[in-house]
Structures are given as C-alpha cells and as structure tokens.
Amino acid sequence: MKNENSTLEIKQMILNSNTVVVSSLDKNGYPTSRAMLMLNEKTSLSEMYFSTNTFSYKVIQFHENSKASLYFHTTNPFRGLYLKGEINIIFDQKIKDFFWHEGDEKYYRFGKTDPNYCILKFTPVEGNYYCGLRIDRFVIFDGEIQLVKPDLNTEVPDFLKQLYKEYINKMKTQSNEK
Amino acid sequence: MKNENSTLEIKQMILNSNTVVVSSLDKNGYPTSRAMLMLNEKTSLSEMYFSTNTFSYKVIQFHENSKASLYFHTTNPFRGLYLKGEINIIFDQKIKDFFWHEGDEKYYRFGKTDPNYCILKFTPVEGNYYCGLRIDRFVIFDGEIQLVKPDLNTEVPDFLKQLYKEYINKMKTQSNEK
Numbered sequence: 001m002k003n004e005n006s007t008l009e010i011k012q013m014i015l016n017s018n019t020v021v022v023s024s025l026d027k028n029g030y031p032t033s034r035a036m037l038m039l040n041e042k043t044s045l046s047e048m049y050f051s052t053n054t055f056s057y058k059v060i061q062f063h064e065n066s067k068a069s070l071y072f073h074t075t076n077p078f079r080g081l082y083l084k085g086e087i088n089i090i091f092d093q094k095i096k097d098f099f100w101h102e103g104d105e106k107y108y109r110f111g112k113t114d115p116n117y118c119i120l121k122f123t124p125v126e127g128n129y130y131c132g133l134r135i136d137r138f139v140i141f142d143g144e145i146q147l148v149k150p151d152l153n154t155e156v157p158d159f160l161k162q163l164y165k166e167y168i169n170k171m172k173t174q175s176n177e178k
Numbered sequence: 179m180k181n182e183n184s185t186l187e188i189k190q191m192i193l194n195s196n197t198v199v200v201s202s203l204d205k206n207g208y209p210t211s212r213a214m215l216m217l218n219e220k221t222s223l224s225e226m227y228f229s230t231n232t233f234s235y236k237v238i239q240f241h242e243n244s245k246a247s248l249y250f251h252t253t254n255p256f257r258g259l260y261l262k263g264e265i266n267i268i269f270d271q272k273i274k275d276f277f278w279h280e281g282d283e284k285y286y287r288f289g290k291t292d293p294n295y296c297i298l299k300f301t302p303v304e305g306n307y308y309c310g311l312r313i314d315r316f317v318i319f320d321g322e323i324q325l326v327k328p329d330l331n332t333e334v335p336d337f338l339k340q341l342y343k344e345y346i347n348k349m350k351t352q353s354n355e356k
Contacts, residue, residue: 019251019253021199021211021249021251023201023209023210023211023247024209025203025207025209026262027332027333028245029203029207029245030245030246030247030262031201031202031203031209031210031211031245031246031247032201032209032247032260032262033199033201033209033211033247033249033260034249034258034260034306034308035249035251035256035258035308054338054341055338055341055342055345057332059338060332060333060334060335060338063335063337063338064335067206067207067208067209068208068209069201069208069209069210069211071199071211071212071213073197073199073213075197078213080212080213082210082211082212084204084208084210091341107311110345110348110352114345114348115341115342115344115345115348116341116345128212130212130213133285154205154235154238155205155238156238157238157241157242159241160232160233160237160238160241163232163233163269163293163294164233164293166293167233167288167292167293167294170288170292170293174288
C-alpha cells in the first residue's frame, strides 16, 4: 500500500510540476544548477523536455557530459524528488516546431528556426523520493517506477564505520538502561 | 548602479533563504540534489551551514569529493542564485553544540553528541545570479561579491561555432532588409 502511494505521488509530482532544478557538470567537474520551465507536451516517466538557448553554458556542458539530474520540490507539505539520468541536445526541426509556443520569440528572435533555439531531452534512470523523514529509492524501467532497496554496494569510509559503532553502542546502552 | 543592485540582491537572497537545493556528486559522477534547511546562525557570503545525518549518502559523497553547489530561487518574480564551492563535514563538538536547536532530537535521537549528527560547511567561490533574462556572473573573495565577465576561456565545440555563424548571418540578413 505504502509502495503504491509513493509511486502515485512520484508520478503526480513529475506530471504536475512546471519549475524544475536542472543540474549538469561544469568543465571542472562541479555540479551546476539552474531552475528551468519544463515543457509539458510530452512529459512522461521516461522523458522530460526543456527549451533553451543554444549559446548557453549548459549546452556546452551537456555536449561534453550528458550526466544530469532533475530536482522537484514542494513546501507545505515538504516533498522532494530527485531524478538521475542523461540529457541530450536536440536540433531536429520537427521537434523544435512541436515544442514552439506563441511568444517564444521573446527568447528566440528568429522564431522556430532560430539557431539559438534548441530542445533538451532528459531521460531518467533512477531517483529518490523525499517525503518527511522517509526516503524511497526507485528505478524507472520501461516507463514504470519500481521501488528498490538502498544501494548496499556503496563503500563506507572507515571514519563512518567507527561512528556507526559508537552509534550502535549508544543504542545498546540505552536499551540496557530501560 | 546595476552592479550595486545585483550585489545587494545576491546578499539578500543568501541571508533571507531557508530552503536551499544542495548538490553533490554521486559515486558515478552524476550531479545529485536535495533540498536542505540552511542554519542561519552564522550565514555570511563566505560560509553557509547545514546539519545532517552522518549516516547518509551525501556525507559519503562529500567525503569522497567536496565539490558542491547551492541553488536558491524564488518565483514571482523569478530570481535564481547558483553558488559553486566546497562542502566540508564537521564533527567538532563545539560547532555541533553551537548549531543545536531544541527539538532536533526528532532527527538525532542521542542529542548534541549523537554520532549520527554532523554539520556541513559550504564555502562558495563563485556563482551566477539569474534575474529575468539577465545573468550576472560573480566571484566571492574575502566575503565580498565581485561581478565578473563571462568566462571566455571555455572551449566551444565545432557544431556550436557553426550554429553561431548561421545566427550571425541571420542577423546580417535582417539588418540588410531594414
């Protein structure tokens, strides 16, 4: 039941959001973020689209490295959704036509065929859903969300192992005192 | 005058924000984001603090790679602020005491000395301020904001150079038609 709720909430968050924080990597390997408006014509769990200026740093960044993430969030109640995936840059005129909106000349002065107008396509593979203190981890496969267990293959540094021992000891002491 | 306004707005945005999107790099080099509450006791242009669970993926990530970014934004009017820098993990008990709030036991059951409670310190070096269609680029040096010109050392891929030529030609054609 809990699983079904999370899956539904994740879907709703993706389908109902406009502003999304899109992250890329800069030339020095730092994460870089900016808010972008999601184009909602073809949004699904498998693909999300954005229009942008061709002559912008993020296009150079995604051309160099397609690794990307999206972050959606709401306050009251707090919900956060992180999606990890790849971003591809699209110049195909049919796709540019499809996503064109009246008034976009404000950003792209030469209209639909403006070389400075292009489309970014994000394809997610996995993500985290933050709901209160709970974190649900999931993969997206064939357009469907599958909740998964935390990744236990992560290498834990020694200082964290030591702190975790201290933590477990505190728990033991507490339960002995009861 | 424009410069002074931007500098003031950037300062205000940092000092008045609570929720910030914090980005790190995961073990596969993908940007990863989550919203966090900024601790406002010692916030300045040179340092920003967050408390977090020691036993969380982000602590492992920042231990492996301190490269980080913060992203602040508001809607109506839209303003976005990206800060690039480093995050260090702090276990110093005095600093943990300093940032402790009544009620934090909800997140850290053993209180101020909980091994699962630690502080993240973000130190920014540069950033972008997005205000409407304008982007101001700046560096932070000695706790002060200095606006800078776009980085012209960026290597531009050939396909973008070609598209830029097309763009310039369109501009020439347009101005000849007038």
